[in-house]
Amino acid sequence: MMKIAANNKLVIVGDSITDNGRARPIGEGNGLGNGYVMQIDALLGAAYPERNIRVINTGTSGNRVRDLKGRWNTDVLDLAPDWVGIMIGVNDVWRQFDGSRLFDDQVLPEEFAATLDELVAVTKPKVKGVVLMTPFYLETNASDPMRARVDQYSRIVEKIAKKYDTLYVDLQATFLKVLEHTPTQALAGDRVHPNRVGDMVIARAFLTALGFEW
Amino acid sequence: MMKIAANNKLVIVGDSITDNGRARPIGEGNGLGNGYVMQIDALLGAAYPERNIRVINTGTSGNRVRDLKGRWNTDVLDLAPDWVGIMIGVNDVWRQFDGSRLFDDQVLPEEFAATLDELVAVTKPKVKGVVLMTPFYLETNASDPMRARVDQYSRIVEKIAKKYDTLYVDLQATFLKVLEHTPTQALAGDRVHPNRVGDMVIARAFLTALGFEW
Amino acid sequence: MMKIAANNKLVIVGDSITDNGRARPIGEGNGLGNGYVMQIDALLGAAYPERNIRVINTGTSGNRVRDLKGRWNTDVLDLAPDWVGIMIGVNDVWRQFDGSRLFDDQVLPEEFAATLDELVAVTKPKVKGVVLMTPFYLETNASDPMRARVDQYSRIVEKIAKKYDTLYVDLQATFLKVLEHTPTQALAGDRVHPNRVGDMVIARAFLTALGFEW
Amino acid sequence: MMKIAANNKLVIVGDSITDNGRARPIGEGNGLGNGYVMQIDALLGAAYPERNIRVINTGTSGNRVRDLKGRWNTDVLDLAPDWVGIMIGVNDVWRQFDGSRLFDDQVLPEEFAATLDELVAVTKPKVKGVVLMTPFYLETNASDPMRARVDQYSRIVEKIAKKYDTLYVDLQATFLKVLEHTPTQALAGDRVHPNRVGDMVIARAFLTALGFEW
Amino acid sequence: MMKIAANNKLVIVGDSITDNGRARPIGEGNGLGNGYVMQIDALLGAAYPERNIRVINTGTSGNRVRDLKGRWNTDVLDLAPDWVGIMIGVNDVWRQFDGSRLFDDQVLPEEFAATLDELVAVTKPKVKGVVLMTPFYLETNASDPMRARVDQYSRIVEKIAKKYDTLYVDLQATFLKVLEHTPTQALAGDRVHPNRVGDMVIARAFLTALGFEW
Amino acid sequence: MMKIAANNKLVIVGDSITDNGRARPIGEGNGLGNGYVMQIDALLGAAYPERNIRVINTGTSGNRVRDLKGRWNTDVLDLAPDWVGIMIGVNDVWRQFDGSRLFDDQVLPEEFAATLDELVAVTKPKVKGVVLMTPFYLETNASDPMRARVDQYSRIVEKIAKKYDTLYVDLQATFLKVLEHTPTQALAGDRVHPNRVGDMVIARAFLTALGFEW
Amino acid sequence: MMKIAANNKLVIVGDSITDNGRARPIGEGNGLGNGYVMQIDALLGAAYPERNIRVINTGTSGNRVRDLKGRWNTDVLDLAPDWVGIMIGVNDVWRQFDGSRLFDDQVLPEEFAATLDELVAVTKPKVKGVVLMTPFYLETNASDPMRARVDQYSRIVEKIAKKYDTLYVDLQATFLKVLEHTPTQALAGDRVHPNRVGDMVIARAFLTALGFEW
Amino acid sequence: MMKIAANNKLVIVGDSITDNGRARPIGEGNGLGNGYVMQIDALLGAAYPERNIRVINTGTSGNRVRDLKGRWNTDVLDLAPDWVGIMIGVNDVWRQFDGSRLFDDQVLPEEFAATLDELVAVTKPKVKGVVLMTPFYLETNASDPMRARVDQYSRIVEKIAKKYDTLYVDLQATFLKVLEHTPTQALAGDRVHPNRVGDMVIARAFLTALGFEW
Helix, strand or coil, X not given: CCCCCCCCEEEEEECHHHXXXXXXXXXXXHHCCCCXXXXXXXXXXXXXXXXXCEEEECCCCCCCHHHHHHCHHHHCHXXXXXXXXXXXXXXXXXXXXXXXXXXXXXXXXXXXXXXXXXXXXXXXXXXXXXEEECCCCCCCCCCCHHHHHHHHHHHHHHHHHHXXXXXXXXHHHHHHHHHCCCCHHHCCCCCCCXXXXXXXXXXXXXXXXXCCCC | CCCCCCCCEEEEEECHHHHCCCCCCCEEHHHCCCCHHHHHHHHHHHHCHHHCCEEEECCCCCXXXXXXXXXXXXXXXXXXXXXXXXXXXXXXXXXXXXXCCCCCCCCCHHHHHHHHHHHHHHHHHHCCXXXXXXXXXXXXXXXXXXXXXXXXXXXHHHHHHHHHCCEEECHHHHHHHHHCCCCHHHCCCCCCCCCHHHHHHHHHHHHHHCCCCC | CCCCCCCCEEEEEECHHHHCCCCCCCEEHHHCCCCXXXXXXXXXXXXXXXXXXXXXXXXXXXXXXXHHHHCHHHHCHHXXXXXXEEECCHHHHHCCCCCCCCCCCCCCHHHHHHHHHHHHXXXXXXXXXXXXXXXXXXCCCCCCHHHHHHHHHXXXXXXXXXXXXXXXXXXXXXXXXXHCCCCHHHCCCCCCCCCHHHHHHHHHHHHXXXXXXX | CCCCCCCCEEEEEECHHHHCCCCCCCEEHHHCCXXXXXXXXXXXXXXXXXXXXXXXEXXXXXXXXXXXXXXXXXHCHHHCCXXXXXXXXXXXXXXXXXXXXXXXXXXXXXXXXXXXXXXXXXXXXXXXXXXXXXXXXXXXXXXXXXXXXXXXXHHHHHHHHHHHCCEEECHHHHHHHHHCCCCHHHCCCCCCCCCHHHHHXXXXXXXXXXXXXX | CCCXXXXXXXXXXXXXXXXXXXXXXXXXXXXXXXXXXXXXXXXXXXXXXXXXXXXXXXXXXXXXXXXXXXXXXXXXXXXXXXXXXXXXXXXXXXXXXXXXXXXXXXXXXXXHHHHHHHHHHHHHHHCCEEEXXXXXXXXXXCCCHHHHHHHHHHHHHHHHHHHHCCEEECHHHHHHHHHCCCCHHHCCCCCXXXXXXXXXXXXXXXXXXXXXXX | CCCCCCCCEEEEEECHHHHCCXXXXXXXXXXXXXXXXXXXXXXXXXXXXXHCCEEEECCCCCCCHHHHHHCHHHHCHHHCCCEEEEECCHHHHHCCCCCCCCCCCCCCHHHHHHHHHHHHHHHHHHXXXXXXXXXXXCCCCCCCHHHHHHHHHHXXXXXXXXXXXXXXXXXXXXXXXXXXXXXXXXXXXXXXXXXXXXXXHHHHHHHHHCCCCC | CCCCCCCCEEEEEECHHHHCCCCCCCEEHHHCCCCHHHHHXXXXXXXXXXXXXXXXXXXXXXXXXXHHHHCHHXXXXXXXXXXXXXXXXXXXXXXXXXXXXXXXXXXXXXXXXXXXXXXXXXXXXXXXXXEEECCCCCCCCCCCHHHXXXXXXXXXXXXXXXXXXXXXECHHHHHHHHHCCCCHHHCCCCCCCCCHHHHHHHHHXXXXXXXXXX | CCCCCCCCEEEEEECHHHHXXXXXXXXXXXXXXXXXXXXXXXXXXXXXXXXXXXXXXXCCCCCCHHHHHHCHHHHCHHHCCCEEEEECCHHHHHCCCCCCCCCCCCCCHHHHHHHHHHHHHHHHHHCCEEXXXXXXXXXXXXXXXXXXXXXXXXXXXXXXXXXXXXEEECHXXXXXXXXXXXXXXXXXXXXXXXXXXXXXXXXXXXXXXXXXXX
């Protein structure tokens, strides 16, 4: 059964996968962008119109967990959410691989874990629920260096979800099942930014965790 | 159970609600536009990756049934579809209301019925299934002149669906249930072109008729 | 007989219907925008050139009465008008219907009445005349929820006009007469923003109230 | 009393003053441009909604009477008008003054008279009425060379109007009355292309000739 | 004989006729704009290359003499000119005619005279020479209201030129000779802003006053 | 004394130095471009308004003499000129130096001479006068390879001018005098395309050959 | 020792990796695009200026070997090359993976081999040398489905190179050595289109095969 | 042998030849611009991937040595480079030739020498190596005024390189060898800004000085 109650507010925060062209300073209504957050809002609005659930997108392209921390008050807590969805980590890893070497200050696992822990710790008591999504890399080869590194960060997300007893969505695992049938090239050109189908894989996993029924 | 089998091709044709910025000459993949057809493709790709269903969009803004007839071979039959979805009629009605008085040649109910009948008749034998959707007008007042007129055309669609035993989706009825909770202004600025939520209402009704399971 | 005397200054203030692309910070001359204010200026300039009446547009898209209050000194009183025209209210209502749910702080009837009363009260003694226009919704069905709500706000406008003995233009009533012959779709795509004909309906009603003779 | 009957079609043809950004190939509805034709349509739609008069604009920037002749069938007669409005002549004169010396082939009075006569002769029997407007030059000094030349062409228009007993609008005379109070610089930057006020002067004179009542 | 000596700096200041698209903050070299100042620079550079005269343009569109005063230090004196050219006045007059009625604060003859006098008084002692150009209106009819008003301002310029013994260029008189052969429409579309030929008329008169020899 | 009589037509043809942004298909009036042809027109219009000389620009960027031949009828003879100005040759040389190695088919001196001779031969008898300008390269070092090559082509131009007794303008010689005082960098960034000053050097030399008096 | 002799012409043809924004219809000089072909030209021009080698780029984005065949005469043979470089195959494979399912007509290995064989067979006798480059996929995991498929096509290229004794560049092997030190994300965002470094890897391998010495 | 060790950082600073469209505030990775710095990075990344050398571009168009001084801390020292490449001087000279006469404050040889000396003095002790490149002017005639002036500044660079025992690249000498075979027009349109080939000449000379091996 759908866990989000009537007139509740759901804020989803993250990186470019969440952002996807949302409006500034706050993405809502027609300003939710073109990604999985828009699909979540559309599915909620179509299937549960009587709940009047309000979805807000505060994803920002390029963000790593360190950036989330910097804007957590403004972009999450100040919005007084009932539910908070968080997807972070792929840029924390990617900057270690893509030659953007100005990032001398990499966000390594220790900092990633400490920061995310802090954000969940401060948020959990103030809301009705938190949904933690793992980062993902659309690569089936588990020994691919970037895949392996993303998995490492995903385990951190999982651990924090357990520690704080939040909802938890293992997007990497979800995608791996789809990748059994669909080539990565048909889901995301760069294995990071999903197209419409990849976004729906996320939306579906997110909503399923919340008890969405078709 | 999902009626569309593995590797089948679904062509959806209609007016601007279907078009929604699709690529030319054929909308497919990233060129499906931003409307309900894209959502249908995303939901099929996410929930049934092993079926590898191919979705094609040949909606064209402004089309009335007369226009569909003119391009039926090129844009539907030549594509060798297994399934065909059709949504038409709102422009046939709208041109009678919006002051585009150059349209001396209105598409009146008789022509609408005859033409749609002809298109379904020629198509049904060549495909595995046809899905007929009614037009709709996001107005709760059944005596509103344009709503009444759209309903008249919807009854024609319903009659043809029965005559040829096609799948039938009464979008007006579907929307009326949502309008009990959501103002028309929050679904479509002009009561004709749905936003993301309105599009999902269509996608959901369409897929439900096909046996889609979440 | 035309009430506005020679060399008088008429300031019209309101929302997007008034704004219509006017110049900033003050709309005048070629910067009056493309709506009813421009038509009023053109009709006055063509029919009463010897009066040299100066028309100024300070409408701002999206404004509700609360916004007018915030800029009343700058955009109305500081301009030292002889006459002031006011059209406000449709956004106060629309925000309650169109899903822009970030507007937690709706402008409800009580605030609407109090604020408009205050603006007229402070203005009336300083000018030769005030023209209060009602908001309107181009919908003939009086029980349509948004139409009913707009009517409620119109009654407030009417009451204030009577209290302060200002000129009063019931635009909803005026439009209803035109809607007997012209479909709403041919006057305003979204029932709110008039096209050239709808704007002239407003200009004509406004000028008639002022004694304009062709 | 308004001479144009219910459901009649009025086609207005001319040069850039008529064109004013109209849609191609035919200007109608929202494609009437931003000039006097749009104002005529707005005034008719607002004051005579029950007549449902259809206004069409086929003015083309830069046209001289010779150009009208070349497109008379396509842009006037083929549209089956009930009423035809014609304003032509200022470019026929202007090309003799503005240094566009490539126009070796000037349209001199003889050709102007013969061509306009021919157009009216062929049109009059097919329609309910013709409205001939004179060209104009917003200059009060009757001995200004271009003003004098425009006056010469206006007399030709007047003569043809009398010969064929059409409605006749002396725009130069109409503007001279306005110019008693309004500087030419406030009506038309180049004394040829009117702004909103100048356009309304034309619309008002045109409609008055047709019996328009406010 | 050319009065401007080798390596001297000539600053020309004025309104849009001088500005003509010059670079900001200072127009020089390829940033002199496309008007008469550019032509003066080109003629000096071509005919007197050994003098290496430096030309600077600080004209600003829309300026009246009051605006010149506000930027006189920055845009004239601080540049340490050897020669200063000044053309001002047409906007001081035009604002009284073109319906820009927001300019309640017209620059009337008294202010024009006092301000220009002050600017010349403070400049003359610091430079080798000042060239005062009259404003002009490309209208041959001396009793045209705007022409008459411009002439009035020109007489003020002439008087100040005599009082301070500066070089003086009567542009109105110069243009009247050209207008004997060339229609005003072939020199300036709005009788104010000259085209390439009109600009050369100015450049030629200016340079002739300075002793330029072909 | 100015050789071009009243109402004569002067056509100037050449490469990008002549073209300089002219209008298509024929550059005249405000479409003369921004180079020396515009300056010639402006100087003629300002100094000889009573002659009403018509200047036409048919230069085309990138042209070599071979290209002129291909369009000589259309762009020169068909325009029925009284006078023809020709500047050609720098691209014939430049293509041999700038690495546009696709031009396997270089225009070598023999072809250059034969083609130009033919063009002058066919033109001379049909017009009142021809003005042949040499190409130029703004380089003072006569042994620079491209300068030497341009000089070679200039000698061909000179020879043809003498053979047919046309007016002759040695632009290279003219520029060398200016280059004694002005660095090449201040006349043309690439030593080929003059700026405003370089263009005036050409205009002045051209007009001087025609007897222009200031 | 550099195999390409003085004044020889090298034509390189391929897909988007070769194209990289080249000019149309033929890329040469400044129109070589921004990829490895431009780098090859730059290195040849800098290191062997005395050879004056001419490099031409006729790569076209999206091409598969079937497309090359369709334009082989126009874009290769008609240009009379001395040397021909060919890189093709990645799109032939990619279309089988990226969901562009409209490509029902995949280019499978048999067709790939037959077509490339034919192109080399017809070309080899007419030129001094052919350089065959393998396609590549910047993935270190040899069992990745797309990498494995690309390898399969590379073996075909290798076989043809041996059969016709052409120069052969195994780009996959070359890149694998670089990938030991550089993550794929730092060479090509999508593992297909190299950045500046990846392009130089290609240019270096290509030139080394030709005997280039630094 | 390549002098730059693994994981070292090379900062190259200079004028527009270095800048070439780099990203702000710091050019790195895909933001290195399109010139010789990008080529150096590509060659290092392709030939020495195991060294992971980081290249940073802080060139700024229009800079003279005086400008470098103003931003030396921010744009060089603060970046903690291991190696610094410097190319400066051509604008210091050019401003003396190109008529940008606003530059009253020319950077003459004395200031050039003193400033560059100061920059090298402060930098040398903090880094592993400095590479000083001379400015250049792609002109073979040593007595050309601007060439001679550039040579004078190059001698200053050479002297400072010797004084501080830095690496030294005589780009003028390097280019003169290429100019024996390639016309200046095929290397740089204005003899200052190299095209792709000219840029590679610089990259090759720079890397050769550092011991680069192909």
